Amino acid sequence: MRGMRRLGRAAPVGATDMSRVHDMGGRFGDGPVVPEAEDVIFHADWHPRAMAITVASGSLGKWNIDISRHARERLAPKDYTRFSYYEKWLAALANVLVDTGVVSRAELAGKAEPAPSPLAEKALKPEAVAEVLARGAPVDRPSDVEPAFLPGDAVVARKFAQNMNVSGGHTRLPSYAAGARGRILRLHGSHILPDSSAHGMGEASEPLYAVVFPASELWAHAEHPKDEVVVDMWQSYLTAAS
């Protein structure tokens, strides 16, 4: 399987431009937030179907949550901006289905008769849905990396909200916190590192912390002197503050 072989490859290739259009924390100009009633779950007839197809396809085991998120983030900025929420899901799903060789471009375009898939035996069965949803996919793992920080320690977040190994790659460090000084609030345990996992480069689990930042460290005009923002950050995102 082409996809499987490439999943195991150590050296990434093909990295070029990066979009951080999804990284919008702190951005100006978005207008009001519009509340909605609790019984509104979907906003169009096709939304539940889009959600369910995406969830069910995950059971095929050809990608993980980090690959899936990265697929949404690397939609072209103009597509990311114009697409509604579930349109992003659908577009990313279509891309990742082709990228992993599960579906061909010709099949997607309706120009080839759909060929039976060798993955069909992994298709999610209705009777398995409850158990699969209840089992979830925990990401805490044993790690060789010892925790370097204790609650209360002063730390500085990495200067770049960018993947340090793959140019233009996936990371979960938001731009607004890059380079900011905070303190460790809590060690969550060791979790899979998305910056590695999203690129088929292994789980690379390491300590994950809740890091608390004074709002005044992040924003030129914080609303209140005591406000704070907590960001979950992996140890490799952090250095000790001098």
Place this chain on the structure above:
Amino acid sequence: MDMAGLLGQSLFMPHDHHSHDDPHALLPSDPALRVKALETLLTKKGLIDPAALDEIIDTYENKIGPRNGARVVARAWSDPKFHAALMEDATAVVADLGFYGRQGEHMMAVENTDTVHNIVVCTLCSCYPWPLLGIPPGWYKSDAYRARVVREPRKVLADFGVTLPEETAVRVWDSTAEMRYLVIPKRPEGTEDLDEEALMALVSRDSMIGTGLAGGS
């Protein structure tokens, strides 16, 4: 030439963005038709079972939703031992209630007090504790909420009709990892005699995200 093979060279890697080359552009542009085309294709290939899709939808429309979280909150308000255990290890405690699962594998409860009000967001995407609150509301996934609530939480609260006392600090939790946060709102005054079921009715979804207060805003 196998076009899928060519694209496979950039598997999971960033690439130059020419959206007309992206596979998704091969699908119909109307989203309802896109869904139909994908479902038909994947079904014909044996990769999805439409009956399983029905089951997933039924789960999140009818079985899993914010009443799960409301039960956790109401019990935390009324049972000190449960409250202590929840604050210590929320994942284990909600699992005991049957509320473990997809997008709720690693839980933490954060509690509102007179001095701190907690609000949860995912600025990078839409991370949310599905087993406790169900599918996130539209506004939680909106650009406006993701962009604004970390920088101007009080202005966002005003959009929900919520005003905090001047002495209350706001702590915004940005769900950037697989940790999922449940806000335990302040228990409304004058509810000492209410049982768990009655307390649950006071716990809105928004109060467990932090954009509302229990007992109405």
